[in-house]
Amino acid sequence: MGKVLTIHGGVPLEGTVRVGGAKNLVPKAMVAALLGDTPSVLRNVPEIKDVTVVRNLLEIHGVKVDQDPETGDLTMDPSQAKSASNQAIDAHAGDSRIPILFCGPLIHSLGEAFIPDLGGCRIGDRPIDFHLEVLREFGAVVDKAVDGIRISAPLGLKGAKVHLKYPSVGTTEQVLLSAVRAKGVTEVSNAAIEPEILDLISLLQKMGAIISVHRDRIIRIQGVDKLSGYDHTALPDRNEAASWASAALVTKGDIFVQDAQQRDLTAFLHVYRQIGGEFEVKSNGIRFYHPGGDLNPLILETDVHPGFMTDWQQPLVVALTQASGVSVIHETVYENRFGFTDALVRMGATVQVHTDCLGSTPCRFGQRNFKHSAVVVGPAQLSGAEIDVPDLRGGFSHLIAALAADGTSRVTGIELINRGYEHFMEKLTALGANVELSE
């Protein structure tokens, strides 16, 4: 058994936390370093599991990775890139979804790629069909291999006009990382335009890529033969920021989230204010706090950017268990992202999950028997419980529920939280949480 986190609830979280570079950008920026013919420097790198996974994958592919011991900045030199065995790749893939993004860069630098079966949060089926479709449009050949797939491109990758059935973040990144060095022009329509994607585009542009972003989710890329390295500072993690903001609300606390950026949190801040949370935007971050009094219930749908991000949903649902009245949440991005509410119910929350679309956005999951809508009735007095962390955001949500609960909770599986929250134990302690870690 792994470590056990004991949480004594009832203490408002107060103080300052700094968010690191975005989990949903940094590992992809590291993959992009493979595309250059000179070293890349990445700054504001968080100490999270997905960064370690990608670092290991780069190193076994011959990329020299150096980390500045003071700043944590990474320098990645791809000039000696080489093939690695399937077994070595598989052993380093970890519980992450990033390996699928190695396809384009490895095909460009080595002619082929082995991609292990993916990890990541278990919040739905998470197929890779869109990724494989676009790669095939670029001329790639995909073969099934033991524990993964092998991808090659006998005639090299060629630009193509591709339309995504859904604005998938990962598939848009797949297109970008493959098209920048493909022959000819690529146009992707119905592309994702999350801030992390725009940051990836910025660093690819620094490398010499020719990319333009157009209205109506269209991105055009003119392939080039060579790219150089980049020097880039990762954007701050807006999902970590939103999680601490929810923690402030749930525990009736007051947290200054250093480096949180208003521009990337517009939809979150709008909802936070509707619930009755207060925030103050400062030049170096955002202060989030519970102003006292009742919180308001609301009707909420998750969506692609610029909508309400799905990764904000789970911590916010915990805040809604504390609102006075009935809230309705329609999850339209993942078909199975409410499993974490079982533990909330055991802690005393009233949450019912439904297969119907309880919202106005047409959703892909409506007629398919997925419990993707939730009705939350509050306010509920939560009590401590035994919890096993199910996934990254669900796990963080359980932590903040336990921090607000009466009594003591014992949480196992907390290693999963390291995938996205750097130094979360230190941060919780700095905010005054009453927590202990034991073997």
Ligand SMILES: CC(=O)N[C@H]1[C@@H](OP(=O)(O)OP(=O)(O)OC[C@H]2O[C@@H](n3ccc(=O)[nH]c3=O)[C@H](O)[C@@H]2O)O[C@H](CO)[C@@H](O)[C@@H]1O
């Ligand atoms: C490492 C990373 O950046 N993870 C983020 C990324 O995940 P990820 O890139 O995996 O998410 P996608 O945007 O691709 O997935 C969105 C939806 O599309 C479906 N889909 C996706 C690809 C595919 O080939 N076929 C398919 O059906 C998925 O099952 C899901 O229902 O964007 C999500 C949506 O903002 C976030 O929740 C994740 O935190």
Ligand SMILES: C=C(OP(=O)(O)O)C(=O)O
């Ligand atoms: C779903 C998430 O991550 P991943 O795509 O890495 O599983 C998340 O960050 O909430």
